[in-house]
Amino acid sequence: MLEGMVYYLRSNARTRRLSERLPVLRRLAVHGVRVLAWLAYYLATGLRRSAWLRQRLNLPSGETVSWIDPNRPRPAGESVPVDLPRTVNYQLPIVLEGTPHASFLQAARGRTEGTYVTILPGGSFWGYYGGFTFDARGHLLHELARDNWYAPRPSAFTALRLPPRKRVAGTVATLCSPYAANSNYGHWLMDIVPQFGMLLRAGIKLEAVDRFVLPYAGHRYQAETLALLGIPEVKIIPADHRLHLTADRLVVPFITRDGSHITKEGCDFVRSLFLGATGKDSPGRLIYSSRYDVASRRVLNEAEVLAYLKTLGFEDLILSRMSVKEQARAIFDAKAVIGATGSNLTNIIFARAGSALIEIFSPGWVNRFQWYMCNHIGVRFAYLVSQDLRPSGANEMRYLTEDVMVDIDKLAKMCRLLGLA
Numbered sequence: 001m002l003e004g005m006v007y008y009l010r011s012n013a014r015t016r017r018l019s020e021r022l023p024v025l026r027r028l029a030v031h032g033v034r035v036l037a038w039l040a041y042y043l044a045t046g047l048r049r050s051a052w053l054r055q056r057l058n059l060p061s062g063e064t065v066s067w068i069d070p071n072r073p074r075p076a077g078e079s080v081p082v083d084l085p086r087t088v089n090y091q092l093p094i095v096l097e098g099t100p101h102a103s104f105l106q107a108a109r110g111r112t113e114g115t116y117v118t119i120l121p122g123g124s125f126w127g128y129y130g131g132f133t134f135d136a137r138g139h140l141l142h143e144l145a146r147d148n149w150y151a152p153r154p155s156a157f158t159a160l161r162l163p164p165r166k167r168v169a170g171t172v173a174t175l176c177s178p179y180a181a182n183s184n185y186g187h188w189l190m191d192i193v194p195q196f197g198m199l200l201r202a203g204i205k206l207e208a209v210d211r212f213v214l215p216y217a218g219h220r221y222q223a224e225t226l227a228l229l230g231i232p233e234v235k236i237i238p239a240d241h242r243l244h245l246t247a248d249r250l251v252v253p254f255i256t257r258d259g260s261h262i263t264k265e266g267c268d269f270v271r272s273l274f275l276g277a278t279g280k281d282s283p284g285r286l287i288y289s290s291r292y293d294v295a296s297r298r299v300l301n302e303a304e305v306l307a308y309l310k311t312l313g314f315e316d317l318i319l320s321r322m323s324v325k326e327q328a329r330a331i332f333d334a335k336a337v338i339g340a341t342g343s344n345l346t347n348i349i350f351a352r353a354g355s356a357l358i359e360i361f362s363p364g365w366v367n368r369f370q371w372y373m374c375n376h377i378g379v380r381f382a383y384l385v386s387q388d389l390r391p392s393g394a395n396e397m398r399y400l401t402e403d404v405m406v407d408i409d410k411l412a413k414m415c416r417l418l419g420l421a
Helices: 002-048 051-057 102-106 185-201 220-229 264-275 302-312 324-332 343-350 369-377 408-417
Strands: 078-083 086-089 109-112 115-121 124-126 132-134 166-174 211-214 236-238 244-253 285-289 315-317 334-340 356-361 380-385
Touching: 078 185, 115 132, 115 185, 185 220, 185 244, 185 264, 185 343, 185 369, 220 264, 220 324, 264 324, 264 343, 264 369, 285 302, 285 324, 285 343, 302 315, 302 408, 324 334, 324 343, 334 343, 343 356, 343 369, 356 369, 356 408, 369 380, 380 408
Parallel strands: 166 211, 166 244, 211 236, 285 315, 285 334, 334 356, 356 380
Antiparallel strands: 078 115, 086 109, 115 244, 124 132, 124 244
16 A cells, blocks of 8 residues: 555656646747748748759749739739729628627728739649739739738748649639638638629630639539539639649639628629529518538527527528529528528528528627628628627637527527517
8 A cells, every 4th residue: 555655646746747847848849840830931942042943843933923012023914903992881780789799890891802803924823722823933923822821921932842833725714712622612602603703894704714723622502603604614623732733824813811802793793693583572581591411500409499480480491402593592582591600691692682681600700701791782680699608709710610509588589679570
């Protein structure tokens, strides 16, 4: 027994010493990673100083150019203006009490950026993340570098080598987005599809484009989009990190990284593509959009939510099981839509002016994506925050996919406030 006590005391002492050292070890590890990142950057920068090495490692020049920034050189190409920038006074969300979430207050007076299409003779494209565009000199177009949020420097400049460059004849249009790359229906609908409209408004006929670079994975909604646009699948080059090409003529629409890329013109194009001609009948359907078939942002007490909503005449729809045109028609015919935040609610783009959306958020992830759209098309936007006990101050990526729990009393109050009950 004495030996056991001695062993216990010694092991406890070792544990305490280890726990005391852990913060120091953690700081050293973080510092080491930072040092390695800096070394990689300087090594990559050094490699770019040699034209011979750049050519063999398929690296860009390391210089940036811009149409927008007056302090940078201009690209070797042409910029075709499409939509003018405009200041937008967004209608704040409808809430039960207090003021809306800080993210809405910050963006209440916003600005939709002017859009344009870049045309680059001999331009190149690397498909990593959301895509990197280079002019014929190998200079990176600053505003067309769709890198991940936390990259301290463009990944195209820190990579030690890029994939072998493939030559593609004719005109190649790259229509990419960081978020649509993960087979995300909502970002396909609002990031990718509006770019086709930008090409058309810039006077570029889709049939005149030889190849399209897209985050294409053969999903039904993607195939449906291409069919409506009259683009055969053989013209598609799927975008991923292994793609690195040079085209005779590279055509790239510009979109921003935040919600300001959701413009009135983009909304109108998406609606016209999937809705077509619409009648003048009054909307009457009440729709609850379920996320039962996905692994994130599900409503944990959905049975209880549906039991209440069905007393008001709501129907339960899993929109992802429908074609895009069927989803568009269902939402167009709706008087109100309720659901947890996600791609399913992107279909609110098809709603009529005067209808309503109640979006349910996790306290740690309140976003403005649907709110922007509702403002552009005249839909009343309201939201509820899940009753889960989470910090509601700043949005955090770790809560991006969190499931939600709906407070039925608050849902009932919101329905009454909107005239649905």
